[in-house]
Amino acid sequence: MLLLGVAAGQRSAPVAHLLAPGAVEAPAHGTAAAVFTVTIDSGFHIQSNHPKLSYLIPTAISITPAGGVAAVRVNWPPTVDRKFNFAPDALAVFEGTVKIPVTLRTGGPGTQVLHGTFQYQACNDRVCRAPETVPFTLQVHIR
Amino acid sequence: MLRGLKIVAIGIVAAVLMASGTLIAVPVAEAQAAAGPASLAMGAAAPQFNLPGVDGKNHQLSDYASAKVLAVVFECDHCPESELYEARIEKLYQDYKDKGVALVAINPDSPNSVRRAEMSYSDLGESMDDMKARAAMSHLQYPYLDDGATQSVSLQYGPAAMPEIFIFDHGRELRYEGRIDDNLNPALVKSRDARNAIDALLAGEPVALAQTVASGCAPDWLSSGAAAVQAETAAIDAAPVTLTLATKAVLGKLRPNPTGKVLLINFWATWCGPCVAEFPDLQDTYQMYRNRGLAMVTVSENDPAAKGAVLQFLQKEHAATPNMVFALEDVYAMQDAFDPDMGSAVPYTVVLSPDGDVLYQEQGDVTILALRRAILANLPDSKAYPGIQAYWAANSNSNSN
Numbered sequence: 001m002l003l004l005g006v007a008a009g010q011r012s013a014p015v016a017h018l019l020a021p022g023a024v025e026a027p028a029h030g031t032a033a034a035v036f037t038v039t040i041d042s043g044f045h046i047q048s049n050h051p052k053l054s055y056l057i058p059t060a061i062s063i064t065p066a067g068g069v070a071a072v073r074v075n076w077p078p079t080v081d082r083k084f085n086f087a088p089d090a091l092a093v094f095e096g097t098v099k100i101p102v103t104l105r106t107g108g109p110g111t112q113v114l115h116g117t118f119q120y121q122a123c124n125d126r127v128c129r130a131p132e133t134v135p136f137t138l139q140v141h142i143r
Numbered sequence: 144m145l146r147g148l149k150i151v152a153i154g155i156v157a158a159v160l161m162a163s164g165t166l167i168a169v170p171v172a173e174a175q176a177a178a179g180p181a182s183l184a185m186g187a188a189a190p191q192f193n194l195p196g197v198d199g200k201n202h203q204l205s206d207y208a209s210a211k212v213l214a215v216v217f218e219c220d221h222c223p224e225s226e227l228y229e230a231r232i233e234k235l236y237q238d239y240k241d242k243g244v245a246l247v248a249i250n251p252d253s254p255n256s257v258r259r260a261e262m263s264y265s266d267l268g269e270s271m272d273d274m275k276a277r278a279a280m281s282h283l284q285y286p287y288l289d290d291g292a293t294q295s296v297s298l299q300y301g302p303a304a305m306p307e308i309f310i311f312d313h314g315r316e317l318r319y320e321g322r323i324d325d326n327l328n329p330a331l332v333k334s335r336d337a338r339n340a341i342d343a344l345l346a347g348e349p350v351a352l353a354q355t356v357a358s359g360c361a362p363d364w365l366s367s368g369a370a371a372v373q374a375e376t377a378a379i380d381a382a383p384v385t386l387t388l389a390t391k392a393v394l395g396k397l398r399p400n401p402t403g404k405v406l407l408i409n410f411w412a413t414w415c416g417p418c419v420a421e422f423p424d425l426q427d428t429y430q431m432y433r434n435r436g437l438a439m440v441t442v443s444e445n446d447p448a449a450k451g452a453v454l455q456f457l458q459k460e461h462a463a464t465p466n467m468v469f470a471l472e473d474v475y476a477m478q479d480a481f482d483p484d485m486g487s488a489v490p491y492t493v494v495l496s497p498d499g500d501v502l503y504q505e506q507g508d509v510t511i512l513a514l515r516r517a518i519l520a521n522l523p524d525s526k527a528y529p530g531i532q533a534y535w536a537a538n539s540n541s542n543s544n
Contacts, residue, residue, distance in 0.1 A: 012486075053416070084416060127488035
């Protein structure tokens with residue numbers, strides 16, 4: 001597994017840490033789940049994949065298809081409704097540790113290396129960090 | 144006749160302020176409308192009042208029936224003369240409260256009748272919450288009552304300037320009306336007119352000097368003030384909103400402060416909730432102090448590709464300040480170009496002296512009163528209001544909100 005979260009040129013320590021599944025076993029011409037784990041520092045949150053306010057940047061996982069393997073669905077976990085001083089209504093956010101299963105559809109047998117990015121933007125009640133894009137690679141062993 | 148003298152006095156003060164650039168000229172008709180109602184006649188009965196106070200209670204005239212002498216002071220939050228007299232009014236209250244003298248202060252101003260440009264010597268406006276914050280900051284113990292909703296009490300008393308004091312005898316007939324003393328600078332006071340009147344009444348003697356001319360801010364009567372506020376808002380809303388790219392070179396030159404003025408810089412982004420929430424207060428701050436020489440710049444940390452969305456937000460907020468957006472995507476490199484010590488999160492707000500010294504900085508949403516007090520403590524002092532900078536310097540570390 002690869003622990004990622006430090007983007008190039010970042011000055012402050014990241015507050016969200018992505019644990020990508022380094023390798024996934026999958027049946028040929030079938031589906032498999034690649035489970036990503038995101039741990040968010042206490043006191044911070046990252047926006048949901050579908051924020052309630054239009055100006056907020058959604059959390060997203062993108063995977064480039066390769067060798068017949070493609071991500072067909074990101075199974076987002078439930079969000080938490082949290083009230084902050086800066087917004088009149090509660091926002092839908094991720095906090096703590098969340099697991100994000102991504103359903104992969106496979107082609108023929110072999111090993112494929114997929115490249116993707118995890119995008120997020122973190123805030124606490126008073127400050128926001130710049131949006132981050134964290135690259136990852138995923139090995140899919142197809143039998 | 145004294146009312147006419149008051150109007151002349153106000154006119155002279157206004158002329159001085161206009162010459163010093165601290166007052167916007169008002170057409171004659173508006174000035175006459177703003178002159179307000181006739182002042183209570185000498186010997187007249189104290190008009191009734193039943194008004195909410197900053198202590199959370201309602202205060203009415205009958206609450207003070209047992210006092211030998213009742214002093215009613217008209218003052219407000221935004222007026223520099225009122226600010227400079229706060230301590231003296233508090234001392235008057237404290238010195239006489241155990242001698243059978245009651246003192247209440249009434250604020251005739253409404254938040255709907257005071258323009259932002261008029262608040263250039265204040266950190267806040269005239270709402271009840273503002274009055275409570277002012278009382279807390281200045282440690283005011285006397286009852287401070289809010290008449291801003293309808294101004295109905297103030298219209299009966301007819302103060303011409305603030306602060307102005309009306310002193311009633313035990314029968315609640317007016318025996319003194321006018322200034323508290325004869326000099327805005329407490330070190331130069333020669334005639335303590337209000338105290339002299341109170342002492343005379345307590346001794347059962349006639350008041351030797353029953354009427355004087357108060358100088359200060361005229362009340363902002365709703366009859367004319369509301370329209371003035373709307374006109375100010377319309378002018379702000381109609382002003383063009385600009386947005387330029389902030390290159391590393393531009394940011395590097397911004398940090399040492401090339402403006403020659405006190406400079407407020409706010410780093411923000413459209414994706415930042417706290418930034419969006421505090422933005423209107425920061426723009427109001429600019430409108431309050433720009434005529435006294437505050438410079439302000441906003442810098443968006445959005446991706447330059449989002450320039451359209453940034454401009455849309457600025458237009459919605461009627462951001463009259465010079466506004467910039469980062470010219471490069473690398474947020475951290477751009478932040479470093481401004482100041483490697485500025486921190487990586489937004490909002491980030493810094494106030495710089497004309498020499499580039501940091502007078503105030505905050506990573507996170509600002510406490511707006513703390514920011515404004517820091518600015519007020521560093522704007523140039525005024526000959527018209529000697530001691531006003533020291534007043535704010537003494538209060539700029541106050542956490543009373």
